[in-house]
Every structure is written in C-alpha cells, then in structure tokens.
Amino acid sequence: MSVYKVANMADITGLTPHTLRYYEKELLLLDVPRDSSGHRYYSEDHLAAVKFISALRATNMSIGTIKEYISLYRQGSNTSPARMSILKDHEHLVMKHLEDVKSSLKMIRKKIQRYEASLRVMP
C-alpha cells in the first residue's frame, strides 16, 4: 500500500483523525491532497513526516517550534542549517530532560527501597 486514508494513518501512527487534521491546520503537515469527494489521502512521505513529528512531540517539542521547523522546510533547502540548529538545540534539551528524569527516578527508587526495608522488618 502507498496511500492512506485518515483512518489508516490514525491506525498506523496511533494519533486520531482529529489530531491529524489539527496538525494539518497548524501547518505541521503540508499539501495533503484530496480525492474526488474531498477526502484526504496521505502518501508514504506524509507518513514519515507524521512519524517524525510524533518523535518531536514525544520529546516535548512544542507545536509552535515544530511549526517553525516545518515553515523553514517549506522555504527551501537553504534553510537546512536553521532547521539543523533547531534539532540540535532540541537534542540538548532532550538530553537534559533525560538526566533530570533519571535523577528523579533515583530519588523515587530510594523511597521504594525504604518502603521495602520497612516492610521487611515490620510487614
């Protein structure tokens, strides 16, 4: 298969049709064509784009920043350095986030261990 209806995309990506249309309205998805009755159909390229957008969202990039990235993409290949810079900045934020979460997780595990110790003594 190489073109998808909105429900197919939803199944594959785990997003809802509502969210896919919302992304399009917010200009995260460009040039989604329509069939004769006005229904969207998506290509493999759209699918790859949605998957990439999902990776950005899963790492908490805001819709606004993704929009900015896509807008640069739309402006042509001379914006590559700017787009790369957005991604690199984001990479650093994500690494920082991973460290934060790991250190919070350590704290939570310590607490769990204290529960385990106290329940061993006095269960």
Add this chain to the structure above:
Amino acid sequence: MSVYKVANMADITGLTPHTLRYYEKELLLLDVPRDSSGHRYYSEDHLAAVKFISALRATNMSIGTIKEYISLYRQGSNTSPARMSILKDHEHLVMKHLEDVKSSLKMIRKKIQRYEASLRVMP
C-alpha cells in the same frame, strides 16, 4: 537554618510561592504552620516533601496521583504497601517513558546526521 518562609522555599526548590500555596491547597503539602501574623513557615521535613513532590512531577506523575499518595500517607503507616505500589507503578511508567524518549531521540539524531551529511557535500 531550619525553618523557611515561602520565598526561601521558592528559592531553594525553584518553585514559586504561588505554586507552593497551590500544592498546599491541593493537599500535597500538609500541616504548614503559620507565625503570629499568619505567614507560613516550612520545616526541613516540608522541604524534603517538596523535593520529593518535585521529583514526582518531574517524572510526570499527575497532581491527582500525588494527592492520592499523600492522602494514603495521612491515613497512617498501614497504607505503606499501597503507597509503595503507587511508586512502583510509577517507576515502570517512567522507565517506559525513558525508553520512548530515547528511541525518539535516536530518530532525531538520524535526521541531524542527514543534515550534517548533506551540508558537508553541499554547504
């Protein structure tokens, strides 16, 4: 030092006084005493509690779940198993989240590498 005013707590924890009062209103913080003019003062125990709550929030535990955890705490030491279970469930969610973020980060890094490759060839 061993007691803190709201602004001290804010400085130490990185939260705002507004947020500290909000946490108290939401019953995440219990029994914050007041001085003669009605101003809150916090103990080391409160500080430790806020730090722990911040670790839970940093790992995206909802205010509602934290409230539930604190409510169990308030109900006495026989709720320890239930509290531990909340933390263990959360630990698994956080581990899952870390895996998700790492795999999204890999995808983002691949994209960055493609930008780097293309800018090496055609800068």
Add this chain to the structure above:
DNA sequence: ACTTGACTTAGAGCGTACTCTAACACGCAT
C-alpha cells in the same frame, strides 16, 4: 430510494497545571 459509514468543516470545549489578580494585613524603617 435509502441507510450506513467514513469523511468534511468551523469552531467550541476540555483537562492539566499552573499563574496571576485584587484587595487586604502585618511589621519594620524613615
């Protein structure tokens, strides 16, 4: 011909976690 189901739109509504406002109170320094 009619129902069903999948789609369309603009725009409203929602959940979460803050974040701020407005009006007021207190204690200390000028």
Add this chain to the structure above:
DNA sequence: ATGCGTGTTAGAGTACGCTCTAAGTCAAGT
C-alpha cells in the same frame, strides 16, 4: 505615621494540546 516589602486569600485567567460537536457531503450496499 507612612510607606515598603512580604505575606495572605478566593477566585479568575492562561497556555497548551488536543478532543469533540454539529451539521453536512459522498459513495457504496441492500
């Protein structure tokens, strides 16, 4: 005594990212 800084409250407002509603269109199956 007056102003300033820091605190108090209830409740309103905000930002974000969806999520849903209502009314309608279309194509295919019975």
